[in-house]
Amino acid sequence: MIPAFTIFQKEIKETLRDRRTLIIMIGMPLLLIPLILSVASKVASSQAEAEREKDVRIGLVSNDNGEELIERLKRRQDVLVFEDIPPKDFKKFIREDSLDLGLVFDSGFDAAIESGKTGTLEVFHNSTNEIPFNRVKTTIDNYHTEIRDDRLAKLNATPQLVEPTSVEMIDAYTQRENFGKMVGGFLPYIFVLFCLMGAMYPSIDLFTGEKERSTLETILTVPASRIQILSGKMMAIVLAGVLSGGLAILGMYLAIKFNPEVPDMIQNIILQILNPTAILQILLLIIPLTIFFAGILIPASIYARNFKEAQSIIQPMLIVVIIPLAIVATLPNLDLTFATAMIPIVNVGLASRDIVAGTMNPAMFVVVFASLVVLAGVGIGLCVRWFGQEGNLLRI
Numbered sequence: 448m449i450p451a452f453t454i455f456q457k458e459i460k461e462t463l464r465d466r467r468t469l470i471i472m473i474g475m476p477l478l479l480i481p482l483i484l485s486v487a488s489k490v491a492s493s494q495a496e497a498e499r500e501k502d503v504r505i506g507l508v509s510n511d512n513g514e515e516l517i518e519r520l521k522r523r524q525d526v527l528v529f530e531d532i533p534p535k536d537f538k539k540f541i542r543e544d545s546l547d548l549g550l551v552f553d554s555g556f557d558a559a560i561e562s563g564k565t566g567t568l569e570v571f572h573n574s575t576n577e578i579p580f581n582r583v584k585t586t587i588d589n590y591h592t593e594i595r596d597d598r599l600a601k602l603n604a605t606p607q608l609v610e611p612t613s614v615e616m617i618d619a620y621t622q623r624e625n626f627g628k629m630v631g632g633f634l635p636y637i638f639v640l641f642c643l644m645g646a647m648y649p650s651i652d653l654f655t656g657e658k659e660r661s662t663l664e665t666i667l668t669v670p671a672s673r674i675q676i677l678s679g680k681m682m683a684i685v686l687a688g689v690l691s692g693g694l695a696i697l698g699m700y701l702a703i704k705f706n707p708e709v710p711d712m713i714q715n716i717i718l719q720i721l722n723p724t725a726i727l728q729i730l731l732l733i734i735p736l737t738i739f740f741a742g743i744l745i746p747a748s749i750y751a752r753n754f755k756e757a758q759s760i761i762q763p764m765l766i767v768v769i770i771p772l773a774i775v776a777t778l779p780n781l782d783l784t785f786a787t788a789m790i791p792i793v794n795v796g797l798a799s800r801d802i803v804a805g806t807m808n809p810a811m812f813v814v815v816f817a818s819l820v821v822l823a824g825v826g827i828g829l830c831v832r833w834f835g836q837e838g839n840l841l842r843i
Contacts, residue, residue: 449675450669450670450671450672450675450676450679451671451674451675451676451678451679451682452679453671453679454666454669454671454675454676454678454679454680455678455679455680455682455683457679458649458653458679458680458683459683459686461652461653462649462652462653462683462687465648465649465652467648468648468649468652468687471644471645471647471648471691472645472648472649472687472690472691472694473690473691473694475641475644475691476641476645476691476692476694476695476697476698477694477697477698477701478698479698480637480695480698480699480702481698481699481701481702482702485702499578499582502525502526502527503525503526503527503547503548503579503582503583504527504529504545504546504547504548505520505526505527505528505529505546505547505548505549505550505583506529506530506532506534506536506537506540506546506548506549506550506571507520507528507529507530507532507549507550508530508532508533508534508549508550508551508552509530509552510551510552510553510554510556511554512552512553512554512555512556512557512566513552513556513557513566513568514557515590516568516586516587516590519586519589519590520583520586523586525582526583529546532546532549534549534551534569534571537549537551537571538571541571541572541573542573546571547572547573547579547580548570548571548572548579548580548583549569549570549571549572550568550569550570550571551568551569551571552566552567552568553566553567553568553569555567556568560594563598568587595609621805634696634699634799634800634803635792635795635796635799635800636769637695637696637698637699638692638693638695638696638729638733638799639692639736639768639792639795639796640695640765640768640769641691641692641694641695642688642689642691642692642733642736642737642740643688643740643764643765643768644691644765645687645688645689645690645691645692646684646685646687646688646691646737646740646741646744647744647761647764648687649683649684649687649688650684650741650744650745650747650748650761651744651748651751651754651757651758651761653680653683653684653748654680654745654748654749654751655748655749655751655752655753655754655756655757656754658751658752658753659753659754673834673835674831676834677745677830677831677834680745681738681741681745681827681830684741684744684745685734685737685738685741688733688737688740688741689730689733689734689737692733692737693730693733696726696729725802725803725805728798728802728807728812729799729802731816732795732798732799732815732816732819735816735819735820735822735823736792736795736819736822736823738823738826738827739791739819739822739823739825739826740764740826741826741830742822742823742825742826742827742828742829742830743764743826743829744761744764745829745830745833745834746829746830746833746834747760747761748761749833749834750833768792771790771791771792771793771796781797782797783797783798783800783801783808783811783815784811785811785814788811788814788815788818789814789818791818791819791822794815794818794819795815795819797815798811798812798815
């Protein structure tokens, strides 16, 4: 049997005995992600439902105008009107959640309406929670429509007279593409981070841990070359990272599939998105990416004297990974081009977004994959160079 494969089997067995590694590699992707997504969707749904069920609290300054609209608001069973609050305090009370909206009628509101002009109504609101305003907006819109139709009737005209055009919006993207572009910006956060985390702890254990257990020297005496020993250990680390990233995708899929809060339409789109071809493409990107991660993690683990030092050296990598992913998620107009396909991690995020949306250009996929393979080769070269130096291996 090839010595590298023998070492690989040995390291996998030791990795599977480590509870901490199993929790990070298997437990967190399969349990933590579904739990977080389920709780988040439940909380969001509950808050939205609570906002729809509670009374809308409105601070009102009429300036002796808008009596008809005010009466319509007061007749609603789900609206509470407070007329003793000065307008200068509206922003403060809305920020403190004592009010939902503030309405201020212009002093010439009624006169403008009577003379066929436009009456001005100021609305103070919370732009982060538009549910209260959307509930009240129907009453305001109905009032607006009735006034407009009454004016047109006096002119013996129809509403079509003031609406000469009708705009029909036709989306150039399919439902799957739109949803895929949205989810695709979030998906890399899941599998890229778990690829890194899944590879991180085995890397520390198989190198720094060997130092602490004083077994590294023993392994170096076995009838296998340094390259074979490194290859066996590196294969175990890469497998752990790829498995963790794949399980993260599976965990997200299960969380959405079996979450009753998720609409059937979105579940059907998820089933279309996570098809075998898309999963295979993502896995093809994960493998060289994880090899690249291993190429950084292994030298750091070899250099560290103990587990604590290894963690302090490696954990800043999470920030380095998160920043490019944040760029992908927050810049929706950032597209996969030849230039962006060369940027590590960013290229994986952009490619994943296109894969999920079903708009992946095969040529660009090859470019991204090739750039990741080059990075993986650089990572392997770093490991070979670092592992070949006695001073790094025996640093205590």
